[in-house]
Amino acid sequence: MGLRRRLDASSLRWQARLDTPWVDRTLPWAIGGVLAVLLATIGFAVQRQLDGGPTLAVWTQAAWNLENGHGASSSIAGGNVITGQWAFTSLPLLWLGRWIPMGPMLAVVQPVCLGLAVVPIWRMAREVARLRLGVTVALSFAYAAAPILYTANLSGWSAVVPAVPALAWASWFGQRRRWVAYGVCVVIAVASRADVGLLLIAFGLLGITSGDRRSGTLTAALGTVWTAAYLIVVAPPVPSGPLTSGEAVLARGEAPLAVLRDPLRLVTDLVLQPNVGALVLLVGPFLFLPFVVPRFALPAFPPIVLGLVGEEAVRQGLEPGPGADLLPSVLMLAVVPLALAAVVALARIGQPSVSRIRVDHRVVAAMVLATVAIFVQVAPASPFNEPWSWGGRDAVDGGRMQAVDTLEEGYGLTGAVAVSPQLTALVAERWAVHELPVGPPDRGWRPTVPAIILDTTAVDDDGDRIWSDSDQITVLANLRGLSYDVAYEGAGVILLLR
Template identity: 35%
Template sequence: MTATVTRSFRRRIDYQLLRWQARLDGAWADRVIPLVAMLGLFVVLAGTALARARSFETGSELGTWVQGAWQITTSRPAESTITGRHLLEPQLAVGFYGVAQLTRLVAAIPLLLALQSAALAAGAGAIWRLARQVCTLRVGAALAAVVAYGVHPTLHTLNLADVHPEAFALPALLWGAYATYRGRWAWALPLFLLAVSMRSDLGLAVAAIGGGLVVGGRARGGRRLVVAGFAWTALAQLVVQPMIGGDGFVHQDAFARYGDDGPGILWGMVTAPWEVIGDLIAHENLEVLVALLAPVAFLSTLAPRRLLPFAPVLAIPFVADVPIAGPEGVGHLVAPLAGVFIALPFALENLGRRNIERVTVDRRILAALTLAALTFFVLDAPSSPYSEPWAWGGRDAADGVRLEIVERLDRDERVRAAPSLVGELAARDVIRAVPTGVAPTASELTSGVDVVVLDEEVVATWDLGEDEVAELVEELEAQGFEEVAAVEGIRVHRRRGT
């Protein structure tokens, strides 16, 4: 009797699911659901990013791009005093010049953060279209892929890691891939140009998309993308960026253990393959690989023809001496993240059963994908419920002091401040960050600035005793700086006579 009731109940559930699936498989769903998904994701991403900025929890990376936008819109050379390099030298982010023009109309910090969140949210629409129109998946599978994208920890880390121009490239890569698979090259090419304009090595990501086309049976267009992507990255990094920086290959320090210049680095890799392999399989690299694939239950690996072309893109930061985890290294993961979600709909298609019009994927697979995505979001995302993001955005008395400092400092004053204040003070000719982690000397703090703002949150990272901090303050006075304010753990020191 019990078994009969159970079967009857399951049949009713299956019948209701089929009815809802039939309704959702209509054309209206393809118009409404992706728009709702993008809007909802934008609200979450923009809300958390703006709340973080309001609470002065940003870093100096935000200041780099805010100062760059101010320099661009005021016709100044885009030479960052925070990094000591031209804005275009690291990755030739020429596309940021267009974004910077918008800061003429809206305050830079909320605009850049909101635009970045909007760009990341737009990627959800591309994944929906890939799933529905290229892989012809049913609504349930497409929705599971979109949910996995929206809660992926790397996406949220990128959103909360201040401002990264490559974040604007992520949706361009996803929408560009969709356009190529649909044969809409008139849309794909501008999207790929936008992507590479935000980071020069993303030409390799474009080449990887081309490689997926080649192995997928669209060799002509794919080969052109491969050639164009590699050519752009080589031209940018070996010709254009050295012209801006004036020091040869701009990423030479990251590969210094292999050689002294571009050809030497390549030769060093060829002649020491075991060293390269050792770097590739280093423990921290495997952790990053798992962090990319585990939130999609490793399903993307079931579409190797779409995913493997992105392997060289990830291998380069793996063998380079650069951060690849956390806010500092998340920019290197934009292309691999795009690869994971380009491959995911194809993997679901491979796992499904094709009916007359659509591919049906087993509900247990979709449940496992959704559960994995939500679990890793809760465990690893910086906006996880464990971080209590609903409490972000508040301000305490110290934040009030920070706001007053921002309002009172003149724009022509040269300032060194805590990383959390750099963004707010960045619209000036000279802004530098107070170093964290290692205690600086008094001369390092005062070099080239008129005002030094010391924040107890930064001072605490120096691991100095109260007596040592007092000695540092005395040394600042000996350097010609007087303390003009000391409130809520924040000290302001101004050069005498300014």
């Protein structure tokens, strides 16, 4: 007991020394800045090792098409990436793609957006809930180490990203009765993607039950009108296979609202084992405290339920390939409401002191340990995955780049091309890009494009090659019979021109 008292006293002294306005002004921005730099570093490393994936290819092609007067369409995704999911806040990025390469820009913008959400979470904990510094740091750490942030960061860009800081700041401005700033944040959030409208309905209901009837009613009404308009105007179908990894990018933006047309899925698909595991990953770092105050956790339910069920619909139709097993990026929308609900729960279980709410240090320690354990176990940037080694290039990467260079020299920069999913981001700046399966095409495959790049190096989940030597011989023989000639072959990458 004597040791415990000394530790408590030492903790209180240090918190008292750091419990100053200067720390509250600077530390949350520092935490958000570190998070942004870390995520940006990971994004640049992933792009350098040519793992940007189909998402980067889709947005790069949409930017190129917009610049060349074709609208924000993508043949890789199979539609318009802006109007298909009402991702209007992403449109300025496509315009900036005229002058700034999309890859580096997205590698910076997404981390900055996610880092900005730290500040309102901090202020809600310190100024509204009156929590002490230690527990506030633990909450900020739980948000910053949420595995979904790092999983979504690997994809390059998701249309829901601008809504994450917008919702966090809207919560803060709403508490301060700064309604103009609140309205701006709400508009930014709902214009990020159509499915954010359901989250706004939940935010509005929370505001109404908390006493802010006018703002809550207007917020819920905006979310209702926006969601209903999208379902009527766009009427997105439930994704069905077969889907390429590029088509899945747009399908993931449509699926959360599309599954409302099939209510049975909301019951059957939600309780599947991968979805239950995803729920644990989201709520575990907060010690499941948001469930203690379910009314305040209400805004997290729409993105969790519809996001997981919609992702299951996409997964059932998705061909094996890059990104097939990633968590849906829409789950990022749930992290901020869960963090804010945890703030309320900690304020309620804590003990009031003179000016702050004191939370048992064992609860804080458990939150930090849970955050670290979940991050280390499942986050892509876990030390087990050796993220410090990312960013390098091997012989296969060299073969891919050489094949693309040969294509541009012998065929041109803008002609139609069919490529394996590993190379779509490298050839995306053209009108027509057709994504091939990650494995061998069907025997009856008769391509019509003049250029084809095949990547035969893909492996399955067990590390076994998907392409066998006989598959490669058969496909090449079929293409030669269709008047294709091998223009480059090396490191398992083959370029054929006709």
